[in-house]
Amino acid sequence: MAPSSKPPLMRQDSGAPIVDNQNSETAGQDGPVVLEDFALIEKLAHFDRERIPERVVHARGVGAHGYFIANGDFAGLSKAALFKSGKKTPVFVRFSTVMNYRGSPEAARDPRGFATKFYTEEGNWDLVGINLPVFFIRDAIKFPDFVHALKPDPVTNMQDMNNQFDFFSNAPESTHMLTYIYSDKYGMPINYRHMDGQGVHAFRVINDKGETHFVKFHWVSQQGVKGMDLKATHAADTNYATADLYKSIGEGNFPKWDLYVQVLTPKEAAALPYDAFDDTKEWLGVPEKKIGTMVLNKMPDNYFQETEQAAFAPGVMVPGIEPSPDKMLQGRLFSYADTQRYRLGVNYQDLPINRPLVKVQNDHQDGVMSIRPRKGHVNWQPTSRYDDPGAVVDETNPGMGIIRAEAPQNNRNNKSRYAVSGVVLKQAVHPTDNFTQTGEIYRSFSPFEQSEVVHNLASDMKMVKSHETKVRFTSYIYRSDKTYGENLAKALGLKIEEVKQAADHIPQTQVQ
Template identity: 45%
Template sequence: MVQDNQQQGSMSNEELILTNRQGHPVSDNQNTRTVGERGPTVLENYNFLEKITHFDRERIPERVVHARGAGAHGYFEAYGTIGDEPASKYTRAKLFQEKGKITPTFVRFSTVTHGGNSPETLRDPRGFATKFYTEDGNWDLVGNNLKIFFIRDLIKFPDLIHAFKPDPITNRQDPNRIFDFLSLTPESMHMITWLFSPWGIPQNYRFMEGSGVNTYKMVNADGVGTLVKYFWVPKQGVKFLTQAQAEEIQAKNFNHATEDLHEAIERGEYPEWKFCVQIMSDDEHPELDFDPLDPTKIWPVEQFPLLPIGRMVLDKNPTNYFAEVEQAAFGTGVLVDGLEFSDDKLLQGRTFSYSDTQRYRVGTNYLQLPINQPKTPVATNQRDGQMAYAVDGAAAGENPHVNYEPSSMKGLKEAPKNNVPHTPYVEGKVMRQKISRTNDYQQAGERYRTFNDFERDDLILNLVTQLKKCNPDIQERMIGHLTQCDRDYGARVQAGLQQN
């Protein structure tokens, strides 16, 4: 091993070629393989699958991301409508059809990049993951407080998190590493404009928005799909902290958000969110200057208004943190009939990664744990695995000798096909290519101009404080990107870096 490390250390720059664990050179580490530039991902993404499955297993047993969390039980109440129209126009999902219909929920809030015992005042996106225990099984909506993300293709997710996590040598977070990656990833400019403003530190979980971030689909009884984005709007209002306010709280309490959520529920001040959606027809929308499947972009509310669909109330604290909050397992692939995926590359990659992570972190039978178990009957032919304590059997009459399908000996049978399937048409060359309409700077500039003066001031202060710790070439790249977002934005960061 010493000899191997010495050989690696003496490699020339020409030899520093990225490979996978099989030693195969990786010629494209930016794009997953898809049907056309916008189409669904294909299974033969070997380098991506090797990369993401290794990434999913980097920590034992703490979550690699979203390690610091708090949670609560509650319920979702449907309005029976989406905006002014019946919910059935867009989706056949049963939980939305009737006014007043109640669905139990469990929510886990979290910070993304920091460890399980880290302060809740740190600048970081916040996770907002909701488990709906519907009559058709579980639906997981796994999102963040901010409406967008840093990247648009999950093949870059391990790189993003590695850049934000501590240096593997010093074990310290390093702005030089963070902004080295971000300055070479222009699509992240919109997200960092949100993150380094006061919006990057919510006051606590009760005063925090939520977003599904990715684009999904709703499917109606005729099998017609519609693009949809999901949002949680807090009835309590939206509140956040400047860097100075966060540091003042952190000096006295590094569990302030968890404490606030628990004590508010104990007092009977149950936090509530309005559940809203944005709706868009399922096509490419060439009239837009961005791709609607791009998770680094926001759909303008002037064109695609927020339509209320229901409300959620959190009214019960966990009785045991580990059993309920820590072992709660979510996945973007956990959808019920009437809700489906879009071809969003980030979403399609997350759908594999999340459930793969849960099987590794919690265990093969994580769905047998009470917090993750659906409240409907479960009957599968899956057996055994670590810590299996039940058999997913059907009602009386099932032959316990049969754990396969098809069978003529009273085994499980396929469910009847009662609904019209959604069958989107895809065509294109299988390729690795980023989308055409990237438009990395416009929405970041618009967000900067929308901020109040104090929000802009805090954004500039936070960016300058971190960029001063970075190499000059990284500073120059960041100034160049921010100037393309907005001239004043770039000029103020440059001026701040020039001050002593």
């Protein structure tokens, strides 16, 4: 049966019709293709550029649309409009693995990215996290080194446990994260639906009274948290997690997460026995409270235009949410947005998947892929030419000769003020205490889970050639928990006396 109507006529990007998409234009029957076949040139040129630089980290991912409904008492702590009870906010979430390339297998011993873009009435908010509550390092200056050690070797182009554990054996703060990573439940999620999401960092929140609190955000999966052992991991399909999400949402089985927060006053944060802004630490003993629920109910219509071009950056915030002094977060504020400018161009936030719901007008102009409509002569500010369609104002220097020292204090969009002290210096977070929480998470595991984390760690560490690296890293485990260290030493065939001796020489600053 013939279709009731024909599809639209093929056209060039310029809008010109394409009457022959089957044959190149040639100089005679056997002659060469002519340069004036503009449709051919445009088609090939576009095809040559179909691939953009992939993300350095989080290259392999899958995204989904949904919504967030605020249903808890958080509006009194943050003036952000999305937290008003009953408020419904569209979201886009991208799940990902971290270290491998775009087409790599999803069953990797790797954190899982959990990035959420909220399209709020005050602009976008990106909560860019992972599925675990801590991270490997506490200072962004070490991030390129960390990634280099875990990425393919620059000579062999293969990931190498010798490189990875050489780094980890010289970065004792990673011990806590690695205990999570090498557990079955947390280190190898059975799919993206059965895992939590964590903001990892502390964030500063400000209410309408100007009061400050520090919070940590935690997505709690209503599906529960489930993981895989090594056997199941090795048997998993290359696309197992992506396939599960498409299947689940396609069948109307929409995954849900509740958003919880931990809250500390600045005084309470300062009283913790560790640095509250050290992202290798959890806020142990600080209660959580529920503030909303997220539902994912639609897969993207086009993977590239939405999931691949989705650009997340921790610095994308709304009034009421601000950075904390966390050194990793501070570095990410620059790095994440900058990598998106490299991948997608300086106007990446004008792409439909990244575009906020509010109308954007400012003095930014030109650059790669400039698509936001721009009119008028005025591309500067302040200005008195209010009749020009390009004119914009701010609250401090709105033009017309008005020059204030600062924005009015009652402006709800003002950022917070906070005191700082000390001198500019380069210094480690103090106290470091790299091992206490590692031991606590290990002891919270069941006996079977304890044996599995040792088994999983040993399976990778047996590939490490350096005896010194094995001993040094195992000494970190031993300082975290003696039984944990003794079991790993036994699994690796190391002499426990040698491990104990190395543990005794760990600098006191790394213990507490």
